[in-house]
Amino acid sequence: MVSDPKMGNKRRRRLAPSEKYEIYVGLLSGQFTQREAADKAGVDRSTIVTIARTAKQGALDALAAAVPGRPGQSRESVELAALKAENERLRATITEQAVALHLHEGKARWD
Structure with missing residues (x-):
């Protein structure tokens, strides 16, 4: 009341x-x-x-x-997808650098 x-x-x-x-x-x-x-x-x-x-x-x-070309996605899901893509890009970069370092320094012998 x-x-x-x-x-x-x-x-x-x-x-x-x-x-x-x-x-x-x-x-x-x-x-x-x-x-x-x-x-x-x-x-x-x-x-x-x-x-x-x-x-x-x-x-x-x-x-x-609202993101053009992606109907029905919330802001959070768009941000999550972007973060996952960035994570994958960084993972690939680290892998490339590890391979380059390995090739540059060569494999140590076990003697």
Whole structure:
């Protein structure tokens, strides 16, 4: 229960994800203000602000993770693939250097 004297006793309302999305789209398109959205949904204005902030961050994260030509990969999986490729490149470099060192110094005799 909310005990705000202006709002009266009001039960807490949980919005469905589709409702949150509709609110966010309405705010972006200018169909209504934050106050109007809060009144329409029957929630506090801070809830609307949180919905907008969360939706914006989610969209930015999704766009940052999008790599052209590789649909469906998260940022973490792209970074992991890059690190594995770098690890393999370094492993090959070390192997080449070990072979070159062995050929340069030659094999020691066991006498």
